[in-house]
Amino acid sequence: MYQYDQYDQRIVLERVAQFRDQVRRRLADELTEEEFVPLRLQNGLYMQRHAYMLRVAIPYGLLASKQMRMLAHIARTYDRNYGHFSTRQNIQYNWMELERVPDALADLASVEMHGIQTSGNCVRNITTDHFAGVAPDEAVDPRPLAELLRQWSTFQPEFAFLPRKFKIAISASADDRAVVQMHDIGIYAYRNDAGELRLRILAGGGLGRTPILGSIIKDDLPWQHLLTYVESAIRVYNRYGRRDNKYKARIKILVKAIGVEKFAQEVEEEWQYSKDGPGTLTQEEFDRVAQYFAPPAYDKLPDTDAGFERHLLEDKAFARWVRRSVHAHKVAGYAAVTLSTKPGIAAPPGDATAEQMDLVADLADRFGYGELRVAHEQNLVLPDVRKRDLYELWQIAKEAGLATANIGLLTDIIACPGGDFCSLANAKSIPIAQAIQQRFEDLDFVHDLGEMSLNISGCINACGHHHVGNIGVLGVDKDGEEWYQVTLGGAQGNQTALGKVIGPSFKAEEMPEVVSRIVDTFVENRHDDERFIDTFARIGMAPFKERVYADKRADKQRERAEA
DSSP states (O other): OOOOOHHHHHHHHHHHHHHHHHHHHHHTTSSOHHHHHHHHHTTTEEEOSSSEEEEEOOGGGEEEHHHHHHHHHHHHHHSSSEEEEOTTSOEEEEEEOGGGHHHHHHHHHTTTOOOTTSSSSSBOOOEEOTTTTTOTTBSSOOHHHHHHHHHHHTTOGGGTTOSSOBOEEEEOBSSOOSOGGGSSEEEEEEEOTTSOEEEEEEEOOBOTTSOBOOEEEEEEEEGGGHHHHHHHHHHHHHHHSOOSOGGGOSHHHHHHHHOHHHHHHHHHHHHTTTTTSTTSOOHHHHHHHHGGGOOOOOOOOOSSOHHHHHHHHHOHHHHHHHHHHEEOOSSTTEEEEEEOSOOSTTSOTTEEEHHHHHHHHHHHHHHSSSEEEEOTTSOEEEEEEEGGGHHHHHHHHHHTTOOOSOTTSTTSOEEOOGGGTOTTOSSOSHHHHHHHHHHTOOHHHHHHHOSOOEEEESSTTOTTOGGGSSEEEEEEEETTEEEEEEEEOOBOSTTOBOOEEOSSOEEGGGHHHHHHHHHHHHHHHOOTTOOHHHHHHHHOSHHHHHHHHHHHHHHHHHHHHHO
C-alpha cells in the first residue's frame, strides 16, 4: 500500500502544528467561533449535537494493520471506545474534546493518517472498490489511479473553495462496487478491444435533496489524461457552479441546468489548455505509484482445500457465512472476506469498538498480509485469506461479533449516525435500523429472501444513501416530530437506480411493520429465487403501496374501535 514520502509527511505534520495553535487561540478566545469554523472543518472536525466529531480520511478505503490499531487507539484514548465507519470509506469519532484533538491528529500522523479534506468545499476522499487488486473481474487495479487522484487533489489550491463539496469514485471491475454513477465525477476504467486502458468519465451524479445519476461526458479517455481531464471538469464547475444557494451548488445542478452535452463541450474546450501538458501522466509516474500496490508474495496453493470443503459439509452455520461473506479472489487458494459490522440490536450499523478494531488488525496480520479495507456498505474486508484458514477465522470473528452472515441481505443495513449525533438530522437512524434488524432476526428467513438492500438517512443530505437502497428510509420532520419517508426500487452497481417514494411518511414505531409488509408483498409475488429488485421491476409500486396503506388503514380502524 502507498507509503508517505517526505513531502506527504511534512505537510501533514505542519498541518497538525498549525491546527494545534488554532485550537489554542480558540480556547483562549483569540479566535471567535465564526473564525474557527472554517479552520476546524479543514481538518475534518465538525460540531455535532453533543460534541465535536472528527472524521479521519481512509483513502480509497485501504488500511494497514498498524493504522487500524491506531484507529483503535484513538477510539480508546480520545473517544468513547468506538468509531463509526462511513459510506465514504472513512471513520468518524463522535465524542471528541476540542483541546485533545491536536494530540489525536499527531497520533494519526505517526501512521500516515489525517483528517484533511474530509470536510469543506473541496475534493473529498477518493473512493473505489473494496476488492480492488484482488477482484477477478477487474480490468486493472484502480488503486494506483485513485492514489494519483489523491496526490493531485490534496491541497490543490485552485479547488480549495469550490461551490460545494466534491466527490470522486473510480471502478475498474465488471461489477461496479463503487457506485460511480452517484458521484460528482465517476470514473470507469476498462480495456478496449485492443487491450488499451481507457477511462469512461461521468459527471453530475449525487444524492441529497436532488438525487441525480451521473451522465457520460467522455467515453474513451486514454488513462494518461486522467488528471488533466478531471481538472478541466472541476475547473468548469468552479467557474459556473452556483454560490448563491448551497442547495443548488453541486455540479449535478449545473449539468442539469445547461445539459450534459453543453457541459461536456465546455470541459472539452477547457481541456485543450492542459491536454498533453505537464499534468499528463506517464508510464513512469504510474509505475512509481503502482509499485506500492504490488501484490504480496502469495503462496502457491490448490484452488480449494480439503479441510475447508469438509467444514462446509459438516457445519451449516459456517457454510451460510461462507455464502454471504467469502468472495472470489484472483489467486488460487485465496478468498476475500467481509466482516460484518451489522450484528443487529447489539450495535449500530457501521460501528466497531476499539477491541474489535484491534482484533481485525490482528486478523489481517495473522491470516493475510497486514492489509484490510473499509467497504462502501460500512463493513470491513480482509482481502487475502487462505481458504484453509477460513474456518478458524470465522470462529474468531464470530466470538467478536463480526461474523453475522448477512452481507448483501436485508439486515446488512446502511445507516448514517442520524439524530442521535448529527445536528443536521431531522430524525434518528440507529433506533430504526435496530428495530428493523430485531424484527428480522431470523437469519434463515433473511437468507431465503435473498439479496435485498435497506438504507437509512436521517436527513435529506442522504449520508445513508437511501436513494439507492432497494428499500430506502429518509427521516423527515413534521411539526417537530420524527417521521420516515419510504422509497422502493433503488439499486446500486451496474444497474444503479433511484428509488421512488411509496407515499405519505410513517411514524418511527410503524417502521418495522411497514418493512414487514413490503417484504410480505415481495414474498407473495416473487418468482422462484427472484431478487427483490427484479420483482419490483416486474410488478411495480402498486401492490406494495396497496398492502402497506391498506393494512395501515385497517390498524387505525381497529384502534378507533377499541377506543
